[in-house]
Amino acid sequence: MDQWAGVVLAAGDGKRMKSRLTKVLHRVCGKELVRYPVDLMKESGVTRVVVVVSLGNRQAVQERLGNQVEYVTQTELKGTGDALSKARVLLQGQAENVLVLTGDAPLVRLESVKPLMAAHADSSRDMTFLTCRTASAKDFGRVARNEKGQVVKIVEAADQTGFTDEITEVNGSVYCFRDGWLWENLDDIPTAANGEKYITSLVEIGSSRDGAVEANLTEDPAELMGVNDRLQLSQVEEILRQRIREQWMLSGVTMPHPASVYIDAGASIGQDTVILPNTSIVGSSVIGEDCEIGPNSVIRDSTIGRGCRATASVLEEATMEDGANIGPFSHLRPGAYLESGVHLGNFVEVKESRFASGAVMGHFGYVGDASIGAGTNLGAGMVTCNYDGKDKHRTDIGENAFIGCDTMLVAPVTVGSGAITGAGAVVTKDVPAGRLAVGVPAKIKSRNPEAN
Template sequence: MANATAIILAAGEGTRMKSNHAKVSHKILGKPMIRWVADAAIAGGCDRVVIVVGSHADEVRAIAEAAYAGATATVECVEQAERLGTGHAVKVALEATGISDGPVVVLNGDLPLVTGQTVAAFAESVSGGNAAATAFTIVPPDPFGYGRIVLAADGTIERNIEQKDCTPEQAATLTECNAGCYAFDGALLAAHIGEVGCDNAQGEYYLPDMLEILKSHGHAVRAFHCDDWREGLGVNSRAQLAQLTAIARDRINEQLMAAGVTFIDPAQAWIGPDCTIGRDTIVWPQTHLIGTCHVGQNCQLGPNTRLTNTSAGNDCVIDETVAIDAVLENGVDCGPRAYLRPGTHMLDNSKAGTHVEIKKSTIGRGSKVPHLSYIGDTTMGEGVNIGAGSITCNYDGVHKHKSVIGDNVFVGSDTMMVAPAEIGDGALVAAGSVITEPVPADALALGRARQTVIEDWAPVHFEKLRAQK
């Protein structure tokens, strides 16, 4: 929707969350709620997004600045220093930004299930002069707690009755509920927002009063009905946060299954909204994809795997693996119980096996770190085999040092490569070695202590021990 603006209300305390953080900073599938709403607004065509902050303003502002620096839409924060109600919040946003035309949608910052398609239709509902304002309405299975909308014969809103003001008959028969979000003709909103008063028990300025104000000026006010009632659900408690997380999980997993992904148990896989998975990939229970993750086709994910901001190509097996800010190319095999730390880059057909930790290292094509090893700050060529229990000793207590391992190197078990280590192509390092000097190509490196054997020593030794009892 061209020239549309979203105002997101995110200034509230969120006291029922019992938290030291802003309510809208709490995450659903690894993503802060405020970003779900802002992303929906941008996807819905809003070229300007204004987030009204108040409680924990610095925290919310930091989330927005980190996520939307360089975004195509303008995303900005405006502080409501005095929290005097939703009408006051919108007035603060208009005054600070100068918005005075085009559709303006006002969304709550704890509305993570609203979609871009719905936001676009919501903005469209006040374009072309069809209505001065629309109220976002839903029909939930249990309407208790919601304001009820009474429609006139021509489809305009006749009344908005709060739950506490409903008669028993109204509570039982009125099912169209006000979800608390509104779309306005921007010019009319700017012209009349100053008429919202605070003559109520709380002394606050309530945005819903704009509906009656616009009607009093002869403008049409209508309902915008959302067929999926879940899009109008907000979060006010930890229990509701868990409930909406489950809904978001199911919605994403259903979309992925429709696109050709297999889930062994969809209720036990948590895939973030900014993640993609290719067809014929199998997702096992207790798999988590957080942040921005991209997984290719015909992969095995899990069980017990957590990927954060990680990409994997096709035909990968990622079993019981934690990977953060890592890149896995095609045919990579990880786990079980592998830990890929930031900066890990595994090339085609490489392997990180059982109890292997890799950090800020490139593992070459076909190279293997099969088990019980640590590789840090290392560039490894192709066709390398690292024996069990081997370590690149990259830290001297103050600085990190880099190691380079060439192509087709064989490193025996229990080898310590003290950085900066250099091992040339085709070299062989004997098991149990401590490597402190460069190893030339095709050489044998042997860094063991000399073995001493004293024959017939053991029986005498144990006899002495037994005599001491």
């Protein structure tokens, strides 16, 4: 039997989001809300995770999370207690303890959950949950203790009357349960006036029946923030972005103006890289060591090697090997690949093309569906005419070729190694290696004037 199993509650309809997209699939720092508790459980060593979904969001959630978790459906939204009961069919008797998280609280830290799990397991408690002390108890259940300081119940936000805004202890909706005790007592949760059953009722059930119910206090109230509307979504994202920036700065990344930098949770940045202002590193981008990114760059789902520079440019699903550089004001579209030492200057757009080592395109132009040989120079204004109105065609340029300014390469076409095109040439036929193409349409000539 495993020591732990996990349940993520993700069936809520999220009406306050005012969105056609189910609440738990809204993104924070590039990741869906529901992915945060799932990832947290995996990081905590919980390998078997059940996600409770609704009839309305099951398909969408399952499409995002795939088969890394199991699913049960809460057919009627009757509260968190009812939602948790749906996991019984899969988990009862399968683990010693059950960790329960909500699908809309992405700020809960591993540093808080691991001690909570350890305290629960080491003391053989029936229920342990995370709390914090805050002056703002909105949307939180308040923790009530007796004169001995023992937890006796949680008063849900909807049931709170007569409370002031003094500092108080609130429930963070992070729960650990002993497996046998949980399933034995879950059916005893009373139905509230609104027809729902709350997990928090298990606190009062346990304390009244001499159960071992305890709370672990976290020092950071922000950690327990959940998302119920777009305002809270933005507040949570702001906190998480600051955490991410701090993590990378403490790991050796320089940010002269951190507040203007956006880094998604799935991105990775190497030591001694400098991220300049107004730069976004989003998706699963990987940036190597000793790079300079920005200012005003967007790196999306791209890989950048060591010692690269991307100045005021956009990369989308592109790759730059070590020592490559781009910008300012250039665009690598999906499928662009720059090998080591490639230089692209300003106003260059590249799509589904590979530049071999040392190739250069210093000024404005477009390269699409092409391969550029090592050491080749592409002049300003050069364009691969890859689309004929119906189909895309390839352009292949060999090593150490020289493509003159304003050359139009009408694909499909091949320019051989060491070949040259004259300024303004419109190349409609293959240029053999070492030959010269000039004119409109281009004619093939020898590079020896006397031979012509």
